[in-house]
Each structure stands twice: as structure tokens, then as C-alpha cells.
Amino acid sequence: MRPGTLSPRTLKRGLIALLLPALLATACVDEPGAGAGASGDDIKVGILHSLSGTMAISEVTVRDAELLAIEEINAKGGVLGKKLVPVTEDGASDWPTFAEKAQKLISQDKVATVFGGWTSASRKAMLPVFERNKALLWYPVQYEGLESSPYIFYTGATTNQQIVPALDYLAAQGKKKMFLVGSDYVFPRTANKIIKAYAAAKGIEVLGEEYTPLGHTEYSTLVNKIADAKPDAVFNTLNGDSNVAFFKQLRGSGITPQTTPVVSVSVAEEEVKGIGPENVAGHLVAWNYYQTTTTPANDAFVKAFKAKYGADKVTSDPMEAGYNAVYLWAAAVAKAGTVEVEAVKKAAGGISIEAPEGTTTIDGENQHVAKTARIGLVQADGQIKEVWSSPGPIKPDPYLKSYDWASGLS
Amino acid sequence: MTLGRISLVVCIVLLALAPLTLSPFRLGLLAKYVCFAIVAVGIALAWGQGGMLTLGQGVFFGLGGYAMAMYLKLKEAGSAGLPDFMVWSGVEELPALWKPFGNPVFALAAVVLLPGLVAFLLGLLVFRQRVRGAYFAILSQALAAAFVILLVGQQGLTGGTNGMTNFSQFFGLDLTDPNGQRAVYAIAAVVLGVTFLVAKLLVRSRFGRLLVAVRDGEDRVRFLGYDPAVVKTITFTISAVMAGLAGALFVPIVGIISPALLGIVPSLELLVGVAVGGRFVLAGAIAGAIAVNYAKTLFSEDFAEGWLYLQGGLFVLVLVFAPKGLAGIVESVRYRLSSRKRAPSTPVEVAA
Numbered sequence: 001m002r003p004g005t006l007s008p009r010t011l012k013r014g015l016i017a018l019l020l021p022a023l024l025a026t027a028c029v030d031e032p033g034a035g036a037g038a039s040g041d042d043i044k045v046g047i048l049h050s051l052s053g054t055m056a057i058s059e060v061t062v063r064d065a066e067l068l069a070i071e072e073i074n075a076k077g078g079v080l081g082k083k084l085v086p087v088t089e090d091g092a093s094d095w096p097t098f099a100e101k102a103q104k105l106i107s108q109d110k111v112a113t114v115f116g117g118w119t120s121a122s123r124k125a126m127l128p129v130f131e132r133n134k135a136l137l138w139y140p141v142q143y144e145g146l147e148s149s150p151y152i153f154y155t156g157a158t159t160n161q162q163i164v165p166a167l168d169y170l171a172a173q174g175k176k177k178m179f180l181v182g183s184d185y186v187f188p189r190t191a192n193k194i195i196k197a198y199a200a201a202k203g204i205e206v207l208g209e210e211y212t213p214l215g216h217t218e219y220s221t222l223v224n225k226i227a228d229a230k231p232d233a234v235f236n237t238l239n240g241d242s243n244v245a246f247f248k249q250l251r252g253s254g255i256t257p258q259t260t261p262v263v264s265v266s267v268a269e270e271e272v273k274g275i276g277p278e279n280v281a282g283h284l285v286a287w288n289y290y291q292t293t294t295t296p297a298n299d300a301f302v303k304a305f306k307a308k309y310g311a312d313k314v315t316s317d318p319m320e321a322g323y324n325a326v327y328l329w330a331a332a333v334a335k336a337g338t339v340e341v342e343a344v345k346k347a348a349g350g351i352s353i354e355a356p357e358g359t360t361t362i363d364g365e366n367q368h369v370a371k372t373a374r375i376g377l378v379q380a381d382g383q384i385k386e387v388w389s390s391p392g393p394i395k396p397d398p399y400l401k402s403y404d405w406a407s408g409l410s
Numbered sequence: 411m412t413l414g415r416i417s418l419v420v421c422i423v424l425l426a427l428a429p430l431t432l433s434p435f436r437l438g439l440l441a442k443y444v445c446f447a448i449v450a451v452g453i454a455l456a457w458g459q460g461g462m463l464t465l466g467q468g469v470f471f472g473l474g475g476y477a478m479a480m481y482l483k484l485k486e487a488g489s490a491g492l493p494d495f496m497v498w499s500g501v502e503e504l505p506a507l508w509k510p511f512g513n514p515v516f517a518l519a520a521v522v523l524l525p526g527l528v529a530f531l532l533g534l535l536v537f538r539q540r541v542r543g544a545y546f547a548i549l550s551q552a553l554a555a556a557f558v559i560l561l562v563g564q565q566g567l568t569g570g571t572n573g574m575t576n577f578s579q580f581f582g583l584d585l586t587d588p589n590g591q592r593a594v595y596a597i598a599a600v601v602l603g604v605t606f607l608v609a610k611l612l613v614r615s616r617f618g619r620l621l622v623a624v625r626d627g628e629d630r631v632r633f634l635g636y637d638p639a640v641v642k643t644i645t646f647t648i649s650a651v652m653a654g655l656a657g658a659l660f661v662p663i664v665g666i667i668s669p670a671l672l673g674i675v676p677s678l679e680l681l682v683g684v685a686v687g688g689r690f691v692l693a694g695a696i697a698g699a700i701a702v703n704y705a706k707t708l709f710s711e712d713f714a715e716g717w718l719y720l721q722g723g724l725f726v727l728v729l730v731f732a733p734k735g736l737a738g739i740v741e742s743v744r745y746r747l748s749s750r751k752r753a754p755s756t757p758v759e760v761a762a
Binding site for chain 2: 051087088089092094096097099100101103104107119120121124125127128129132144147184185188189193204211213216295318349373409
């Protein structure tokens with residue numbers, strides 16, 4: 001090449017060479033923090049869910065429900081006369097990223113509160129950030145209990161509102177032999193610990209306890225073990241994609257819901273769609289809300305959700321819990337007359353709303369909510385039909401203190 | 411002063427000024443990038459200089475990180491207490507494996523020795539068998555995958571998928587206080603400087619030339635009477651120790667260590683930073699690691715929906731137009747500048 005000429009190739013290289021150091025240089029320049037949580041006519045709120053990675057498929061639906069609630073509240077005039085402005089961040093299915101983005105929402109965006117998280121791991125990663133900054137997190141998913149952070153509100157079920165009622169239901173059905181299947185992480189292991197304590201106290205036999213890594217798809221060995229053990233019921237705490245493979249291979253082996261029903265606690269309407277209703281129809285699930293739950297608030301919720309996101313969309317328990325979280329926070333703010341965290345916390349105890357799942361009340365002591373437990377039967381069309389529900393909302397008891405058989409657990 | 415010297419001075423000044431100009435939140439992020447830069451120096455040494463494509467650097471990062479986290483957790487739990495995750499995993503007595511980590515000297519030694527020992531043994535086994543190239547890469551990747559499964563499965567010992575979180579103290583420094591955070595950043599920056607110097611000295615030494623020779627012609631080096639396995643094992647061990655140090659610093663800086671940080675994907679991300687920066691130049695690897703991680707933060711904050719595409723696009727651009735990374739661009743600019751200076755005296759017909 002002749003010296004002094006610039007080929008397109010060199011130009012492109014030069015461009016990149018210029019671009020990247022510039023990028024680096026901005027790393028060392030700090031942007032000034034944006035306005036406080038409630039300034040002018042707006043109140044900023046953070047939304048922190050995984051929009052990429054393995055959890056995105058589930059968490060995006062919760063984000064959609066939360067955005068719907070914000071939109072509805074704004075349409076009715078906002079909170080304290082101010083509009084809510086959501087600031088969305090991507091947790092990327094990566095726990096340290098959740099902690100980083102939580103810190104960003106609190107210290108850079110100065111949001112009034114954050115709605116976010118799905119996995120226990122993401123919540124555990126965010127917990128110290130919220131406690132250190134004395135900021136609020138609303139966590140919308142059923143979880144393993146044994147936690148009660150003063151800066152987290154838990155709007156999903158704790159164990160005594162989901163797992164324990166499911167066990168009561170099975171016991172009432174005369175199921176005496178159980179097989180436990182779960183993904184290898186905290187929720188299934190803790191859930192199974194509770195199940196084993198319950199089983200020991202109530203004379204139920206646990207025939208097997210098997211864990212597979214998250215994302216595992218080879219279940220023929222496990223299905224064979226279940227076929228050999230011949231349990232009365234299988235308690236399933238598998239999460240995510242694994243359910244698809246598990247239910248398909250279970251059906252292929254000839255195990256039917258009539259002989260061996262599977263009770264799942266992480267399979268909702270959204271997951272049923274993914275598994276294929278034909279593979280899971282007839283099996284049981286345990287939640288606090290189904291799309292088919294009949295309350296006036298739910299009719300409105302399902303209608304509004306389909307209008308905003310499409311007629312083929314389904315609503316599920318975690319989505320509803322996320323939707324509730326926004327309304328519960330807004331009600332607490334309205335009562336406190338400010339978005340200031342300590343005042344909102346104080347005002348929140350006893351706050352009650354007519355949610356899609358029915359009356360939902362915040363327990364001021366442990367910051368969980370009282371919820372009605374529901375056992376559902378998966379239908380061939382992918383919807384879930386309620387077959388049993390608790391007589392009323394169950395008081396949250398994250399440490400299972402009011403159960404004698406659970407005394408050795410925490 | 412050469413271009414390299416100038417940019418080195420600029421970098422040092424920028425890193426030194428950061429605590430004064432950045433908010434604690436941004437400084438924390440920069441400290442995290444510095445941790446990844448420390449790993450990058452090790453990767454540049456093993457991959458750029460030694461030709462060992464190590465896809466499992468997360469394992470060594472994790473060993474260092476877990477060793478540090480175990481000490482910090484025990485310190486926080488007090489003399490009789492159990493770490494929080496053991497309580498909710500149903501562990502009633504402190505496992506024997508954990509006991510020595512209550513001692514700070516043991517924990518600090520483990521941060522260096524544990525990754526070093528694992529890398530040394532693995533290197534000895536693998537390089538003696540003349541496993542190299544893609545086979546070595548696959549093996550190191552498999553190691554990362556296996557390590558993650560091991561950590562997830564031992565919930566009572568390691569905290570499972572959650573890993574360990576919630577650290578407030580680091581050798582007397584209060585991590586919730588901005589001054590404590592500045593101090594931890596300073597420690598990380600100094601460690602990066604020392605790692606860089608050690609690597610630089612190594613590359614310039616006789617050993618460094620031997621390493622490059624092994625990379626470019628392993629069999630010839632063997633015929634000359636050297637043992638390539640020894641050269642590679644030593645380099646691999648050093649790079650593992652660097653990753654272990656970075657992991658140990660990562661824990662107080664980010665406040666979490668979990669299997670999600672050590673698997674195949676994060677190990678590859680570490681490598682991407684080095685590739686973007688330029689694996690043949692140590693400073694390029696550092697710049698690349700910081701730039702890639704900064705870009706990740708920036709893109710994900712400003713475009714929460716589609717940031718992965720932007721980041722992917724950036725990688726593709728760099729790798730297509732500058733296969734030797736940023737350092738390669740700097741090199742070619744420098745070459746062009748010097749050739750332009752010489753141009754008048756060069757006969758035209760030579761430059762065809």
C-alpha cells in the first residue's frame with residue numbers, strides 16, 4: 001500500500017480505535033444523580049426483572065403485569081396526585097447483576113421503591129443492598145420462607161400458604177406414599193425439608209427424593225424410579241424448562257394422573273402453555289390465584305391484560321402477585337401521605353385490597369400478605385380449574401412457628 | 411516517551427483520580443471491572459503468550475472467591491454462630507472443611523494456594539499428556555461446568571445456587587461506608603498494578619521468550635531440550651493464582667459469590683474482554699476487560715430491552731475489523747505513523 005493513503009479498512013479501524021477509548025473515558029465521568037423519588041409531578045419506581053437469560057420467559061410476564069398496574073394507577077390520577085414513572089432494568093438472570101442494578105435504581109435513579117426479582121438467589125443477592133440503603137423491595141413470587149427482611153415486602157405465598165395446604169389436600173385424599181422431585185436449588189431443597197417433616201409427623205411415607213440441575217432435560221431414569229416406587233403422588237418442585245421434559249417422559253412411560261397425580265408448585269398457566277396442556281392435563285398444581293379465579297377484580301385484570309398485551313396471553317399467580325404489589329404499595333403511600341420508606345413501612349401493616357385472588361392484606365409484622373390457598377386441576381385447554389380452596393386468606397407464617405411438626409426446621 | 415508509556419501513565423492517573431470523582435456506586439463498578447482486569451492479565455499470559463486457550467478461568471476465580479467468602483462469613487457469624495445460609499439449609503454444626511477458614515492467615519493463603527494447586531495438578535496431568543489446542547480448551551470448559559454442579563449440589567457447604575451474600579466487613583473495613591469502599595477499590599487497583607508488573611517482568615524474561623517459543627513451536631522447543639509441559643504448567647498456575655486473587659477481591663467489592671459467576675458463560679465473558687483488548691499485549695487485555703464490562707453496564711442501563719444485541723454487535727465489529735483487538739489497532743496506528751515519518755526517504759517503488 002502506498003504510504004499516505006487511507007483505505008476504507010484503515011478508516012474503519014481508526015473509527016473503532018477512536019470510539020472505544022472514548023467509551024472508556026466516559027467510564028470515569030460521573031453523571032449527576034437524577035432527581036429524588038418524588039420530585040415535581042412524577043414519582044419514579046424501579047422495575048427489576050430478568051429481561052434476558054433463562055429466567056426472562058417467566059419474569060417478563062411479571063414485568064408486564066406490574067407495568068399494567070402502573071398504567072392503571074396513572075389513569076386514575078396517580079399516587080398523591082403524581083404520576084408513576086417506571087424505570088426498568090434488566091437483571092439478566094444473573095444474581096450479582098440484580099444487586100448491581102438494585103443499587104443503580106436506588107442511588108442513581110433515586111426511585112421510591114423497587115418491584116422485582118423471581119428466583120430466591122436474586123432476592124438473596126438484592127437483600128443486603130436494600131437493607132444497607134434502607135430502600136424498599138416488593139418481591140412477587142412464592143418462595144421457601146424462613147426470611148423476613150424489614151426492607152422487603154413479600155406478595156407471593158410463603159410455605160404455609162402453598163406447600164402446607166397442598167400437603168393437607170393430599171393427606172385428605174388419602175395419599176400415603178410420596179415421591180419428591182425437584183430442581184437442585186434452594187426452594188426445592190427447603191420445600192422438601194418441610195415436606196419430610198410434615199410426612200414424618202402425619203405418617204406419610206417418602207419413597208424417594210431426587211434433584212436434577214436447573215435446565216436438565218433427561219428424565220427417563222427418574223421416571224423409571226417413580227414407576228418402580230409406585231407412589232400415591234409425586235410432589236414436583238422442578239422449575240423452568242425441566243418441567244417440559246419431565247411431563248413428556250412421564251406421560252410416555254404410561255404413568256397417568258389417575259394412578260399417580262403430580263402436584264406441582266412451580267407450574268402455572270404460562271408454564272402449562274410451554275409444557276403442552278396434553279402432557280400435564282389431569283395433574284394438580286398449588287397456587288393462590290388462577291386465571292379462572294372468579295372475582296370481579298380478576299375479570300377486570302384478565303380483560304385489561306389481554307387488551308394491553310394480546311388476546312392469547314394468559315395470567316398467572318406470580319403476575320398477579322406483581323400486579324398486587326404495585327397496588328399495595330400505592331395504597332400504603334396514599335395512607336402515609338409520602339413515599340418516604342419508613343413512613344410507608346409503618347402505614348403498610350393492615351393495608352388491604354380487593355385483588356384478583358380476593359382480599360389480600362399486608363401483615364405488618366413480617367411484611368408478607370395473607371392469601372387464600374388454592375389447589376387446581378390442569379385442563380386440556382391449558383387453563384387451571386380450582387378443585388379446593390382454603391376457607392379464607394391464610395395468615396402468613398414464614399418460619400412455620402404455628403405448626404408443631406415444623407418446630408425443628410428453623 | 412513512546413505511545414505505550416503515555417497510555418500507561420494516563421491509565422494510572424485515571425485509576426488514581428477515580429475515587430475523587432466517582433460516586434460510591436460508580437466506583438464500586440469500576441472496582442469490579444478492575445477485578446476482571448486482574449483475571450484478564452492472567453488470561454493474556456496463558457492464552458496470548460502461552461497459547462493455552464483456557465475457557466475455565468472461572469473455576470480459579472471461584473476458588474479464590476469462595477475461600478475469601480468463607481472467611482468473611484465466619485467472621486460475621488462470630489465464634490459460635492453459623493453462616494446464615496447454613497441455618498436455612500438445616501446444617502447444625504460447622505462442617506470440618508469450614509473450620510480452618512476462620513483463621514485470616516489460612517484464608518488468605520488459600521486464596522492464592524488453592525487455585526494455584528488445582529491449576530498446577532491439572533497442568534501437570536494435562537500438559538504431560540501433550541493435551542493442547544482445542545482439547546485443552548474443551549477440558550478447561552468441562553472443569554468449569556463440573557465445578558458449578560459441585561457447588562450447586564453442596565448447598566449446606568456452599569450456599570448452593572444462591573452462593574454467599576451479605577458481607578459488611580473486610581479486614582476491619584466497613585463495606586457499607588463509602589470510605590471503606592474506596593479503600594477496597596484502592597487495594598484492587600494496587601493488586602492490578604502488581605499483577606501487571608509481575609506479568610510484564612515474566613514476559614520480558616528468558617522464561618517469557620521460552621513461553622512464546624512453546625506457543626509457536628512446541629515440538630521444536632522439546633527437541634532443543636526444554637520441557638514444554640513445565641513451562642506451560644508454571645504459566646497456567648500463575649494465571650490461575652491471578653484469577654484467584656481477583657475472585658477474592660470481587661467478594662468484598664460486589665458482595666456476592668455464587669456459581670453463576672464461575673460457569674461456562676462467565677468464563678467465556680472473561681475471555682471476550684481479553685480478545686477485544688488484544689490478547690498478545692498485556693495492557694490491551696486490561697483495557698479490553700474494563701471496556702467490555704463497562705460497555706455491558708452502560709448498554710444494559712440505557713437499553714434494558716436490547717442491550718445484548720448492542721454488546722454482541724460490538725464484539726463482532728471488533729473481531730471482524732481488528733482480530734488482534736484494541737491493542738492491534740494501536741499497533742497498526744503506531745506502525746502507520748512511523749512509516750509516514752520515514753516516507754520521504756523511502757523509494758516509492760518499494761511501497762507497491
